[in-house]
Amino acid sequence: MRYKADYKQQKRQELLAISGQVAKKHGFQTTGVDSFMKAAGVTSGAFYSHFSSKNELFKALLENELQRSVHLWQKNPHDELAAWVDFELERYxxxxxxxxxxxxxxxxxxxxxxARADNEIKLAYQQELIRGYQLFEQHLGDAQLAWGFMTQLVGAILLARSMLDDNIRRSIxxxxxxxxHTALKQHQPQNEF
Structure with missing residues (x-):
């Protein structure tokens, strides 16, 4: 059977998207190649036509997922700072x-x-994350605010997910x-917030 020229690339993107969902739900290291491929509806043998190792899958998955996040941040429709911030807070x-x-x-x-991965993985992750950080810095106009904003978002979701009580989760x-909002008000001109 002859496949279209872009079939392999489309299939790889499909595998990355599904593997990303599985890894985000169950963890990457605790999930075997067979489980990733089963979720994607392909054989484990198909894995090796797209990735040479599980480590290569991890790197590609991280790059793909972070590119997806950057794309979502780029799609924020607001130019005005307060509206841009509110959109990101409500979405994330x-x-x-x-x-x-x-x-x-x-x-x-x-x-x-x-954090426990090798330097190649960390570098790939860092390079893609920096692209997202630069968007935040561009909008906020301050490097420290950009890192602070991002870490607060990520930390809040992480901490809230670890709570059993829904009221505590929402409160976080x-x-x-x-x-x-309080931090940004202290660093921005009064007319921005």
Whole structure:
């Protein structure tokens, strides 16, 4: 059977998307290649026509997921700072994101696994994350605010997901929104917020 020229690339993107969902829900290191491929509806043998190792899958998955996050941040329709910030807070610190890690950002789900990975993985992760950071810095106009904003978002989701009580989970999200607004008000001209 003859496949279209872009079939292999499309299949690889499909495998990365599905593997990303599985990894964000169950963890990457604790999930075997067979489980990733089963979720994608292909044989484990098909894995090796796309990736030479599980480590290569991890690197590609991280790059793909972070590119997806950057794309979402780029799609924020607001230019005015307060509206831009509110859009990001409502999108990221949402109950949808909180309750569906498989559909959300990779940062709160796999950052600890990246921290234990080799330098090649860390470098790939860092390079893609820097692209997202630069968007935040561009909008906020301050390097420290950009890192602070991003880490507050990620930390809030991570901490809220670790709580059993829904009221505490929601309180963490709302408190983080309040904290970010307060920090930004202290660093921005009064007319911005």
């Amino acid at each position: 610190l949402s109950e949808q994101h909180l309750n569906h890690p498989d559909q959300g950002c990779i940062l709160p789900t796999l950052a600890t696994e990246v 999200l709302e408190s983080s929104k309040y904290f970010i």
